[in-house]
Amino acid sequence: MLPSDVRRTGIRGEVLRLGRRARRPVRTNEEVVDTRSEAAAEAPQSSDRYPPIRDLAAIGDGRTVALVSLDGTICWLPVPSLDSATVFASLLDVDNGGRFTLAPIGRSEVRRRYLPDTNVLETTFVTATGTARVIDAMTLPSGRGLAPFRELVRLVEGVDGSVEFALDA
Numbered sequence: 387m388l389p390s391d392v393r394r395t396g397i398r399g400e401v402l403r404l405g406r407r408a409r410r411p412v413r414t415n416e417e418v419v420d421t422r423s424e425a426a427a428e429a430p431q432s433s434d435r436y437p438p439i440r441d442l443a444a445i446g447d448g449r450t451v452a453l454v455s456l457d458g459t460i461c462w463l464p465v466p467s468l469d470s471a472t473v474f475a476s477l478l479d480v481d482n483g484g485r486f487t488l489a490p491i492g493r494s495e496v497r498r499r500y501l502p503d504t505n506v507l508e509t510t511f512v513t514a515t516g517t518a519r520v521i522d523a524m525t526l527p528s529g530r531g532l533a534p535f536r537e538l539v540r541l542v543e544g545v546d547g548s549v550e551f552a553l554d555a
Contacts, residue, residue, distance in 0.1 A: 435480045436477065436480060437455035437456065437457070437459070437461060437477070441455050441456035441457075442454065442455055442456075442461075442477075443498060443500075443507050444505075445505055445506070445507050445522050445523055445524050446505060446524055447524035447525065447526055447536060447537075448526065449466065449467045449468065449536070450463070450464055450465060450466065450467050450468050450470070450524070450536060451463075451464075451468060451524075452474070452522075452524060452538060453477060454507055454509075454522050456496055456498065456509075457487070457489050457496075458487055458488050458489035458490075458509060458511070458520060459476065459485050459486065459487040459488075459489070460474050460485060460486040460487075460522070460538070460540075461474060461475075461476045461477040461483075461485050462474060462475060462476075462477040462478075463475075463486075463538065465536050466535075466536050472484070474486055485554065485555075486538075486540075486554075486555040487552065487553070487554040487555070488520055488540055488542065488551060488552075488553055489511070489551065489552060490511045490513050490518065490549050490550060490551055490552075491550045491551065491552050492513055492514070492550070493513065493514065494511045494512060494513045495511070495512040496509060496510070496511060496512075497509070497510040497512070498510070504523075505523070505524075506521060506522070506523040507521070507522040507523070508520075508521055508522075509522070510545070511549065513547075513549050515547050515548050515549060515550075516544070516545070516546050516547020516548045516549045517544075517545040517546040517547065517549065518542060518543065518544050518545055518549040518551070519542070519543040519545055520540060520541070520542055520543075521539070521540070521541040521543065522538075522539070522540055523538075523539045524536065524537065524538055524539070525537040525539055
């Protein structure tokens, strides 16, 4: 079940507004990776339309892998296995390849890390109005072996203040 401040939606371009009082911050060795401007995010140049390899992080479930770019876009996901057709492939064709973008609107600082001893990616966006965290993972079944299904999980958590997100899937 999703927390009350997170809405599941499948509508292209919908904006989510999240806000929550700050909790005690978790201290980590996070590093500021990038600062994005609204203009750069909304109107990329043709040479900037594809993310550099250094900006990609991998999450997987033992049979397939998704690549998540620094701006919050899942740009590669073959399903059900690594050698299958892709659901999201904007890594190769930004116009027709498909993607799942979940990113704050406007300028933000981006911090990213894997949770300790996991393949769970945590991306923290710090904007002028607040801080929000996006957790990306592919689920594994409880018990032995790998399940026949695939499940991609994206959880948005309001940390401090209010952050507007754009959703494009």
